[in-house]
Structure formats: structure tokens, C-alpha cells
Amino acid sequence: MFLSSKQPAYQRFHNLARSAGETPDLPLPYKYQVLLERFRCTDTVATMLQKRREICTFGKLKRAVEEMTRRKYENRNLAQMETVYPRAYIFRQEKNIPGVYDKRTYESYQLTVECNAREDGREEKEGEEEKEKTNAVLDSSALLRRKKLFNMNLRDITRRYHKQFLTSLNPPLEIPDEKVLRWHPAFQLDGVPNIEEAQLPKPPLTESYTTAQDVLNAAQGRLGPHVQRVLEGVASSSERKGAEPVREVGGVSAPLDPALRGISQKLLQKIQQKEASRVKSDITRDPVQEKRLEMVTRMPQLARILRSLFVAEKKAAIPWDTVVQKLRDSHTSCLPPDGVEEHLEFMRESLGGWLSVVEVRKRRFVKINKNTDSQVLTARMQDTRKKLLA
Structure with a gap:
């Protein structure tokens, strides 16, 4: 297809x-x-x-x-x-x-x-x-x-x-159209068929002949014997060519992948069902939840940059605007200023007090808990990701 x-x-x-x-x-x-x-x-x-x-x-x-x-x-x-x-x-x-x-x-x-x-x-x-x-x-x-x-x-x-x-998947997925928010990862988006062509008005037909049989039908009885025999021969040869049987290919099941031989069929079905469940959750995931998942993937790098910034500055608190600019300049991807602020707010909510924001004289400052172990911080990020994927 x-x-x-x-x-x-x-x-x-x-x-x-x-x-x-x-x-x-x-x-x-x-x-x-x-x-x-x-x-x-x-x-x-x-x-x-x-x-x-x-x-x-x-x-x-x-x-x-x-x-x-x-x-x-x-x-x-x-x-x-x-x-x-x-x-x-x-x-x-x-x-x-x-x-x-x-x-x-x-x-x-x-x-x-x-x-x-x-x-x-x-x-x-x-x-x-x-x-x-x-x-x-x-x-x-x-x-x-x-x-x-x-x-x-x-x-x-x-x-x-x-x-x-x-x-057509194994097992098949049944998802209502209104809940599909993104295409399946394996769906070949640019492989879909071309749009069918509708019939547009055509000029009034003029009498034309495309085959020898058309000429015979239109000029029956008005042709010479020699021309009649030649046209009949051409028409019969065209019919024989058109009547050749076409070999059909299909109905043969695909052979099993040699790499999967020896693996239990139940295990394969369990893996397929788990993969189908994961894909279904990816397709129907809310855009807000998808955005939070992207923030979780960027969180480890942002946390390392933030920790390095506090070590270099040797300060207990750094102004909010300075932190936003440093994170924006140091991160590998191009993040807008409002995007960096969203990431900081999300880290403050999900990392259990590792990052805090204080306001002094109408100016915001960022503080981190330098005593928090990096493994504990990584575990909190993984827990946040699991909650979003649940």
C-alpha cells in the first residue's frame, strides 16, 4: 500500500x-x-x-x-x-x-x-x-x-x-482518531499513496480510433478485401496479447527471522504487546505531558551546568537573570529565555528541594543544596520520568 x-x-x-x-x-x-x-x-x-x-x-x-x-x-x-x-x-x-x-x-x-x-x-x-x-x-x-x-x-x-x-500491526492497535496526537514511530508518513485524481470535464468527443478493431467496427463493409484481412489479423493478435494470464503473487506468509529462532512464542507475544502498549501511550500522550518529558531529558545536563556555576561563582545565591543567561549559553540546544525559566521552575518542583528560589528586595535569586548526592539527584529525575510515563 x-x-x-x-x-x-x-x-x-x-x-x-x-x-x-x-x-x-x-x-x-x-x-x-x-x-x-x-x-x-x-x-x-x-x-x-x-x-x-x-x-x-x-x-x-x-x-x-x-x-x-x-x-x-x-x-x-x-x-x-x-x-x-x-x-x-x-x-x-x-x-x-x-x-x-x-x-x-x-x-x-x-x-x-x-x-x-x-x-x-x-x-x-x-x-x-x-x-x-x-x-x-x-x-x-x-x-x-x-x-x-x-x-x-x-x-x-x-x-x-x-x-x-x-x-495491520501485531497486535493491532485500536485508538480513536480524536486521541491520536502524533503518528506511530514506524508509520511511513511520506510513503502514503498519492491523492486519487478526480474526473475533470473533457472536450466534446470527436470520433477517433485507437485500435484496429475500432476501425473494423466503424468502416464495416466499406474496406477492400486486402485491408480487411490485415486489420483482422492485427485485431486478433492484440486480443491474444491481452488475454495472457497474469501470475498473482501473494498469500505467502513471511518467513520467521532467523535471529528469533529458538525464542519462545509466548515471550515474543509478550514483547509485542508491551511494545504496542508503549507505542499507544506515545501516540495518545498529551502535549503538555510530552513537553514535561522533554524537560526531564534536559534536566541532567542543566543540573550539571547549574552545579558548576555555583562552584565557579562560590556564592550561596545567584541572581535569577544570571542563571537563566548562563544556562542558555551553556546548554547544547538552543533554548529561549522563557524556556529556561520553565525548566528551572520544573526542576524546583520535581527535585525535592535541591533547587530553591528566594526573593530579596524584589529581586529573585537561585540557591541549590550542594550537599545532595548526585546519585540521589539522578534517582529523583528517574522517578519523575516514570511518573510521567505511567
């Missing part, structure tokens, strides 16, 4: 790029994000042309969107948008439309795109009033609303593939 083509690193790891302090969420696959950006640009260009009272053809749309996104823009992208957000646009095949840079009128059919400004989504009716509603121009709030709805629809599609992945 999932694709396995090799992708560039900036696409495979795009969901790991988050700004400091940003809460975890459900990122979209890279190709879905690109489609969302194309949808935003399509809305912008189509609305701008409607304000100018110009007919938005696919040629105009393609040129403008490619300049905005620096990516190719094809007919199939519109078909995918129609699948994600049905009736977001009204598509027609029209002819006798003036060109972009000249005043000539082209007789060939062209695909026209028009933003559907009606909120009810009812079927189109005949009449001037309905036509005026259809031709209404979207304002900025409507464009933002449409983009948000398109984003939600893309996330719902990703949720469906994620749910299929959870049910």
Missing part, C-alpha cells in the same frame, strides 16, 4: 523540523504539503482573475502558479484538489476564449477554472440569480477558510492511512 521510492532527505525528514517550543502535532506528508501550497496559489490566482472579470483558463493558471511555487503545475494537480475538496472549483470546457497576450480568439476547447463561492454546495441551477452567486468573488477570510478546510481534509486522509497501519 505504501510507496518505497527513495526521496531526498529534506522531504523524508521535513516533519522533524520544528521551531523551539513548538508543540508536537500531526504533520502532513511532504507531497500533501506541496498540494496544499498549490491549492493556496490556485485560489489566489483564480480570485484575482475573477476580480478582473477575466476567464481563468488552465494556461493562465499554470503560468502564474508555477511562478509562485517554483514547481510544475499540471492538470492532475487540479484533479487531486477536486478529490480532497469537492466542488471547491467549477470546471468547464469552453472555446472561443481570447488569448493571454494577443487579441486572437482560439476555437479549440480550453479548461476553465472558477472558484465556487457558494457555501451550501448545492447543484447548479439555471437562472441569472444562481449565476451571480457562482461568480461571486472570494474575500481574504473566505480564502483562509478554504485553505483551512483543505488542510483538514488532507489530515483526515492521512489519518485513514495511519489507522490502516495501526490495524
Whole structure:
């Protein structure tokens, strides 16, 4: 079900790029994000042309969107948008439309795109009033609303593939959609299938022949004997090629990993259930709890920096602002000032009095208990982590 083509690193790891302090969420696959950006640009260009009272053809749309996104823009992208957000646009095949840079009128059919400004989504009716509603121009709030709805629809599609992945695990995981706060670690986010392409209006069909059998059916009785025999031979050979049986591959269970041979099946099932329980707790963990877990992982390094600071300063108390700046400069990761303050408050709550804050003359100072053993401090950090994971 999932694709396995090799992708560039900036696409495979795009969901790991988050700004400091940003809460975890459900990122979209890279190709879905690109489609969302194309949808935003399509809305912008189509609305701008409607304000100018110009007919938005696919040629105009393609040129403008490619300049905005620096990516190719094809007919199939519109078909995918129609699948994600049905009736977001009204598509027609029209002819006798003036060109972009000249005043000539082209007789060939062209695909026209028009933003559907009606909120009810009812079927189109005949009449001037309905036509005026259809031709209404979207304002900025409507464009933002449409983009948000398109984003939600893309996330719902990703949720469906994620749910299929959870049910295929051993043992399967049954988690309500509203409780899933992050994707499963083994879920190939950028391996989900492409959005299916909806059917867009096509130009009126002209009589055409694609196979020899089509020519025989259309010109029966009007061909010479020699031409008749040649076409019949070509048609029969095409039928024989199309009737070749296709070998099906599937239904064979995967062999057991040689590294697992000799291990009890009950033990393997117990390990799988424990792993499934851990993954389920990771997926449904609250963002606030996730943030506290990140603080616990940074706590040992912050405690070492803080202890070294007090040893170097040889003071019983250090001003709060100085401690915040020193921790921010010395920590390996880039922490904002308010993030360092949150870490200090969390350490004061969870380390059992090792760190304290006093206020003297409206100025805050930080104190630590230098007599506390490092092993006791490490045990307190581990206990805090266990409580958050429970």
C-alpha cells in the first residue's frame, strides 16, 4: 500500500523540523504539503482573475502558479484538489476564449477554472440569480477558510492511512482518531499513496480510433478485401496479447527471522504487546505531558551546568537573570529565555528541594543544596520520568 521510492532527505525528514517550543502535532506528508501550497496559489490566482472579470483558463493558471511555487503545475494537480475538496472549483470546457497576450480568439476547447463561492454546495441551477452567486468573488477570510478546510481534509486522509497501519500491526492497535496526537514511530508518513485524481470535464468527443478493431467496427463493409484481412489479423493478435494470464503473487506468509529462532512464542507475544502498549501511550500522550518529558531529558545536563556555576561563582545565591543567561549559553540546544525559566521552575518542583528560589528586595535569586548526592539527584529525575510515563 505504501510507496518505497527513495526521496531526498529534506522531504523524508521535513516533519522533524520544528521551531523551539513548538508543540508536537500531526504533520502532513511532504507531497500533501506541496498540494496544499498549490491549492493556496490556485485560489489566489483564480480570485484575482475573477476580480478582473477575466476567464481563468488552465494556461493562465499554470503560468502564474508555477511562478509562485517554483514547481510544475499540471492538470492532475487540479484533479487531486477536486478529490480532497469537492466542488471547491467549477470546471468547464469552453472555446472561443481570447488569448493571454494577443487579441486572437482560439476555437479549440480550453479548461476553465472558477472558484465556487457558494457555501451550501448545492447543484447548479439555471437562472441569472444562481449565476451571480457562482461568480461571486472570494474575500481574504473566505480564502483562509478554504485553505483551512483543505488542510483538514488532507489530515483526515492521512489519518485513514495511519489507522490502516495501526490495524495491520501485531497486535493491532485500536485508538480513536480524536486521541491520536502524533503518528506511530514506524508509520511511513511520506510513503502514503498519492491523492486519487478526480474526473475533470473533457472536450466534446470527436470520433477517433485507437485500435484496429475500432476501425473494423466503424468502416464495416466499406474496406477492400486486402485491408480487411490485415486489420483482422492485427485485431486478433492484440486480443491474444491481452488475454495472457497474469501470475498473482501473494498469500505467502513471511518467513520467521532467523535471529528469533529458538525464542519462545509466548515471550515474543509478550514483547509485542508491551511494545504496542508503549507505542499507544506515545501516540495518545498529551502535549503538555510530552513537553514535561522533554524537560526531564534536559534536566541532567542543566543540573550539571547549574552545579558548576555555583562552584565557579562560590556564592550561596545567584541572581535569577544570571542563571537563566548562563544556562542558555551553556546548554547544547538552543533554548529561549522563557524556556529556561520553565525548566528551572520544573526542576524546583520535581527535585525535592535541591533547587530553591528566594526573593530579596524584589529581586529573585537561585540557591541549590550542594550537599545532595548526585546519585540521589539522578534517582529523583528517574522517578519523575516514570511518573510521567505511567
